[in-house]
Amino acid sequence: MRYTPAELMVAAAAREIRDGEVVFVGMRLPLIAFVVAKNTHAPSAVGVFENGVLRDTPARELLFTMSDGPNITGALSCLSMLECMALLQRGRVSLGFLGAAEVDRHGNLNSTEVRDAAGKTTRLPGSGGACDIAALAKRFVALLDHQKFRLPEKVHCVTSPGFGPWRSGRLAQGGPAAVITTKAVLRFSPAGEAYLHSHHPGTSIAEVLANTGWPLQVSPEARETPPPTRQELRAIRAYDRQGFWTR
Amino acid sequence: MKEKLCTLREAVARFVPDGASVALGVQLESMIPFAAGHEIIRQGMRSLTLVGPISDILFDQMIGAGCVQRVIAAWVGNVMMGSAYNFRRAVEDGVPHALDVVDHTNFTLALALHAAALGVPFLPTYTAGGSSVAARSPDIAELQAPFTGEKMRAVRAISPDVTIVQAQRADPSGNAHVWGNLGVLPDAVHAAKRVIVVAEEIVAPKVIASDPNRTVIPGFLVSAVAEVPFGAHPSPVQGYYNRDNEYYGEYHRTTRTRPEFEAWLEDWIIGVKDRKGYLGRLGQARVDSLKVRKHAWSVRADFGS
Numbered sequence: 170m171r172y173t174p175a176e177l178m179v180a181a182a183a184r185e186i187r188d189g190e191v192v193f194v195g196m197r198l199p200l201i202a203f204v205v206a207k208n209t210h211a212p213s214a215v216g217v218f219e220n221g222v223l224r225d226t227p228a229r230e231l232l233f234t235m236s237d238g239p240n241i242t243g244a245l246s247c248l249s250m251l252e253c254m255a256l257l258q259r260g261r262v263s264l265g266f267l268g269a270a271e272v273d274r275h276g277n278l279n280s281t282e283v284r285d286a287a288g289k290t291t292r293l294p295g296s297g298g299a300c301d302i303a304a305l306a307k308r309f310v311a312l313l314d315h316q317k318f319r320l321p322e323k324v325h326c327v328t329s330p331g332f333g334p335w336r337s338g339r340l341a342q343g344g345p346a347a348v349i350t351t352k353a354v355l356r357f358s359p360a361g362e363a364y365l366h367s368h369h370p371g372t373s374i375a376e377v378l379a380n381t382g383w384p385l386q387v388s389p390e391a392r393e394t395p396p397p398t399r400q401e402l403r404a405i406r407a408y409d410r411q412g413f414w415t416r
Numbered sequence: 417m418k419e420k421l422c423t424l425r426e427a428v429a430r431f432v433p434d435g436a437s438v439a440l441g442v443q444l445e446s447m448i449p450f451a452a453g454h455e456i457i458r459q460g461m462r463s464l465t466l467v468g469p470i471s472d473i474l475f476d477q478m479i480g481a482g483c484v485q486r487v488i489a490a491w492v493g494n495v496m497m498g499s500a501y502n503f504r505r506a507v508e509d510g511v512p513h514a515l516d517v518v519d520h521t522n523f524t525l526a527l528a529l530h531a532a533a534l535g536v537p538f539l540p541t542y543t544a545g546g547s548s549v550a551a552r553s554p555d556i557a558e559l560q561a562p563f564t565g566e567k568m569r570a571v572r573a574i575s576p577d578v579t580i581v582q583a584q585r586a587d588p589s590g591n592a593h594v595w596g597n598l599g600v601l602p603d604a605v606h607a608a609k610r611v612i613v614v615a616e617e618i619v620a621p622k623v624i625a626s627d628p629n630r631t632v633i634p635g636f637l638v639s640a641v642a643e644v645p646f647g648a649h650p651s652p653v654q655g656y657y658n659r660d661n662e663y664y665g666e667y668h669r670t671t672r673t674r675p676e677f678e679a680w681l682e683d684w685i686i687g688v689k690d691r692k693g694y695l696g697r698l699g700q701a702r703v704d705s706l707k708v709r710k711h712a713w714s715v716r717a718d719f720g721s
Contacts, residue, residue: 233496236659
């Protein structure tokens with residue numbers, strides 16, 4: 170079955186969710202990844218949304234934002250943001266998803282502002298809950314458009330912390346588990362450095378390395394990312410019928 | 417209790433002076449008080465500080481209209497589409513004038529409001545460790561925890577001059593029912609010096625009193641309450657109308673340049689008198705298309721004794 174890069178990313182993100190886990194869902198593609206996981210291998214996962222919503226069933230139709238009507242109808246609970254952030258800080262959230270404009274060698278994420286080669290600054294929307302998810306979830310997964318300038322050795326601004334000296338005390342129990350890009354899946358060594366775990370079908374290890382801003386380590390077991398299964402694609406397409414997020 | 421019912425125009429003129437700090441959009445992407453923001457723009461308020469966790473295009477409109485001096489927020493943009501252009505123009509190029517941005521995370525903003533709601537100067541947290549957000553912010557400081565000695569961060573309390581909230585229904589004294597995701601609404605209401613409630617409908621006090629757990633906003637904290645049906649469009653209000661997704665797409669496509677935004681502003685805000693005029697511009701067919709398609713009533717709870 171043919172599929173789009175976004176569909177592959179959604180399927181890869183969904184596979185990061187283990188059955189029974191409490192997941193901080195976030196915006197955009199992860200909204201669909203949660204639904205796909207619920208409808209395939211993780212029927213008991215619980216979703217936490219920072220607007221205050223808890224869900225243990227997938228929303229009945231496509232969400233453009235976490236506060237859309239269908240995410241409220243049939244919710245497990247409607248609370249405040251503080252109560253959802255309390256779940257996160259208390260250590261009850263296994264996994265959180267977030268997006269970023271830049272990700273660096275140690276999994277630090279920037280979604281605040283970027284500078285181009287000429288020094289011109291582009292202001293981005295900001296953290297939202299991303300910094301909180303990165304700091305406080307037991308592990309987090311970032312989604313990224315794979316381009317060389319988006320994967321610098323060191324991000325210009327650390328909106329959301331990856332691995333570094335601050336991963337001590339309470340923060341020692343967290344950190345990035347994976348970065349899912351449009352070309353590859355990166356994971357992290359015990360020392361907190363990113364390495365190539367798999368490259369997507371249609372790309373090569375060489376292409377991933379050429380489009381990464383530092384000498385990326387490659388796992389000896391590096392392989393091709395498994396394409397989305399028929400079941401995963403069915404779940405994605407039944408939900409994102411018009412392909413707003415995934416085409 | 418004193419009656420606080422008035423028009424939105426009166427509420428804004430009386431309680432949103434130039435230079436005020438105003439919390440808006442406290443439920444994130446739903447129930448954003450767009451009608452109130454547009455009224456602030458029409459009345460030409462200046463030098464406002466906007467406070468909110470995330471803002472889905474309303475802050476962008478108020479920044480573009482020249483009302484805003486400072487933004488205290490975790491995220492400013494267009495949730496469905498990405499960047500918001502007026503925010504970018506103000507930060508990057510000082511257009512229409514320079515903007516001071518105090519970056520927060522959603523959690524630190526919630527804690528800042530919660531601290532003010534509790535009446536304490538700060539609250540401790542583990543979030544934002546290792547983040548530039550903490551390093552750059554005047555509102556976040558390092559803290560050594562008493563009892564454990566841990567290194568934490570303290571978030572300074574924020575008490576907005578006025579919090580403006582959209583509610584499903586309220587009585588003439590400002591007691592209001594809100595349901596669905598609450599975001600930072602409870603904290604923003606209790607933290608603020610004044611509160612304006614914009615309600616989809618004004619109902620009899622006995623309707624509100626019948627379900628006290630849903631009375632998220634007690635009227636004694638409220639300065640003014642106005643009835644404005646469809647006051648949150650294009651954002652959704654649970655049980656009343658759905659999100660107008662296409663509107664956010666149109667806004668993204670038609671505000672890329674400053675002249676395009678100025679035309680948009682004239683068309684949708686300056687050129688209409690009030691929310692009724694705005695809805696006339698929107699058209700009845702589009703309004704009807706957003707109404708609830710399938711009702712999902714809760715089962716009644718017995719508050720008898």
